[in-house]
Amino acid sequence: xxxxxxxxxxxxxxxxxxxxxxxxxxxxxxxxxxxxxxxxxxxxxxxxxxxxxxxxxxxxxxxxxxxxxxxxxxxxxxxxxxxxxxxxxxxxxxxxxxxxxxxxxxxxxxxxxxxxxxxxxxxxxxxxxxxxxxxxxxxxxxxxxxxxxxxxxxxxxxxxxxxxxxxxxxxxxxxxxxxxxxxxxxxxxxxxxxxxxxxxxxxxxxxxxxxxxxxxxxxxxxxxxxxxxxxxxxxxxxxxxxxxxxxxxxxxxxxxxxxxxxxxxxxxxxxxxxxxxxxxxxxxxxxxxxxxxxxxxxxxxxxxxxxxxxxxxxxxxxxxxxxxxxxxxxxxxxxxxxxxxxxxxxxxxxxxxxxxxxxxxxxxxxxxxxxxxxxxxxxxxxxxxxxxxxxxxxxxx
Numbered sequence: 001x002x003x004x005x006x007x008x009x010x011x012x013x014x015x016x017x018x019x020x021x022x023x024x025x026x027x028x029x030x031x032x033x034x035x036x037x038x039x040x041x042x043x044x045x046x047x048x049x050x051x052x053x054x055x056x057x058x059x060x061x062x063x064x065x066x067x068x069x070x071x072x073x074x075x076x077x078x079x080x081x082x083x084x085x086x087x088x089x090x091x092x093x094x095x096x097x098x099x100x101x102x103x104x105x106x107x108x109x110x111x112x113x114x115x116x117x118x119x120x121x122x123x124x125x126x127x128x129x130x131x132x133x134x135x136x137x138x139x140x141x142x143x144x145x146x147x148x149x150x151x152x153x154x155x156x157x158x159x160x161x162x163x164x165x166x167x168x169x170x171x172x173x174x175x176x177x178x179x180x181x182x183x184x185x186x187x188x189x190x191x192x193x194x195x196x197x198x199x200x201x202x203x204x205x206x207x208x209x210x211x212x213x214x215x216x217x218x219x220x221x222x223x224x225x226x227x228x229x230x231x232x233x234x235x236x237x238x239x240x241x242x243x244x245x246x247x248x249x250x251x252x253x254x255x256x257x258x259x260x261x262x263x264x265x266x267x268x269x270x271x272x273x274x275x276x277x278x279x280x281x282x283x284x285x286x287x288x289x290x291x292x293x294x295x296x297x298x299x300x301x302x303x304x305x306x307x308x309x310x311x312x313x314x315x316x317x318x319x320x321x322x323x324x325x326x327x328x329x330x331x332x333x334x335x336x337x338x339x340x341x342x343x344x345x346x347x348x349x350x351x352x353x354x355x356x357x358x359x360x361x362x363x364x365x366x367x368x369x370x371x372x373x374x375x376x377x378x379x380x381x382x383x384x385x386x387x388x389x390x391x392x393x394x395x396x397x
Contacts, residue, residue, distance in 0.1 A: 020056055029056065029065040036074050043087075046078060050090045057097040066098060076110040085125030088114070092132040096139075108150050111137050112161040119170060127170075134165065134176035141183040151184050154193045159184065166202045171215050174206055178221035185228035189381070195235050200226070204247050211251050219251075233302040233347045240306070282307060282315065286322045294338045297331075301344035305351040316357060325358075325365055332370040339379050346374075346385045353392055368393055 032049045039045050053071075056062040075091050082088045095107060111133045118126045118133075137158070141147045150158035162184075165177030181199060185191045207222045226248075230236050239245075285307070288300035304324075308315045319325075331337055331345045349367065352358040362368075371393070374386035 020059055021061065024056060024059060024061045024065065028052070029062055030069060033066070033069050033071050033074055036078065040074075040077060040081075043083060047087065047090075050078070050087070050094070054090050054093050057094050063098055066094075071098075072107055076106055079110055079114060085123070085129055088129045089125075089132065092129065092136065096132065096136050108137060108140050108146065108158050111140075112158045115165075115173070116161060119165075119168060119173060127172075130170065131172045134173055137162075138176050138179045138183065141180055144186070147183055147186065148190075151190055154197045163199065163202060166206050171218060174209075175215070175218050175221055178203065178206065178218060178225050182221065182225040182228050185225060185231075188232040191229050191232050191235055195229060195238055200229065200239065200242070200244060203229075204244070207251055208247075233305045233344065234350070236302075236306050237351060282318050283322060286319075286324055286327075289324075290327060294341055297338075297341050298344050301341065301348050305344070305348040308348070308351045316355060319352070319358075320361070325352075325361055325367065329365070329367060329370045332374060339377075339382055342374065342377075343379075343382050343385060346382070346389055350385075350389050350392070353389070359393065362393060 032052055036046055036049050053062075053066070057066065075095060079088065079091045079095075082091065095111075115130055115133050115137075118130050121127065121130075141150060150156050152159060162177050162180045165173040166181070168174055168177070181194070181203065185194060203222050203225055207219060210216075210218050210222075226244075230239055282304070285300045285303050288296050289304060291297050291300070308319070328345050328349055332342055349362070353362060368390060371386050371390045375383050375390060377383045377386065
């Protein structure tokens, strides 16, 4: 009787908004979920309940009811035991309609597991499931908390699986992998960690695969990921040192204007400071660093950090003449100074400290006295950076 009732509900609510609303108001959603909880292995019954939920789930009232019922656990169980592609597609459709509400309910992990099991298949139905699941994963990573949980400081299962997508022969997984990396790279901490773990070569390899008559969407996604990763000053320095710009330049042979435009934008981000340094513009950057405008100060400090990393020897005399170290100490000592300016100043000090001469100047100029109070700053990020730099200066001193 339950099976026939479920079929009747499915027929009643198919493409009929008024009857869908009526069913939701009469409490059909809790009943459908309850049936799947009571009879999880009754495939015909589960199928009709899933079809009915799929027909109803695009309604706001139905979505609210499903979230309140914690339906994610039920759907994940059925996704893992789905006997065929049809069942998987129905579940994925419901998950897609409720994606943001499910971000914290174990859904990303279940999707990752599903893709892992199907990505080697050539069956069209399985490939369709892989596409839906990987697209849904990218959407779930738009939420900051969900994204951070999946990243897991670079050791999360979902993040590790996303890395494998970059190396897949499946173009859809390559695309979703690059988009997911761009989503993970939404804060400096993640960007620095991903660079340390070696994500950039995977992205560059992917871009090189698609440069000649490749997939434009994959190229755009890969370049977006690179741009996000290059935002932190320390990453710009590292990427320049690792020769990333040279590899990006080889991609300019692409005959697709949109891709060329994005390539040039990425190169501009990486190389503009090199050009400023060669044009004797460093003194102007130092002047900007003492501006009363926080944004201008911050940009100048980041640019100086990159310039000093590119050419430490040539920069030293200019920086000494400009009395940069005492200026940086004043910024660090200023109790009213903006946190972002102090953080960028620390980044510049860190870059300069790789030169033995500049390190000696910092020690003789009591830079450590400016760093110690910052190790107890309310900003954990700033405190951590100050502690790391203090330890660096004290090594061998």
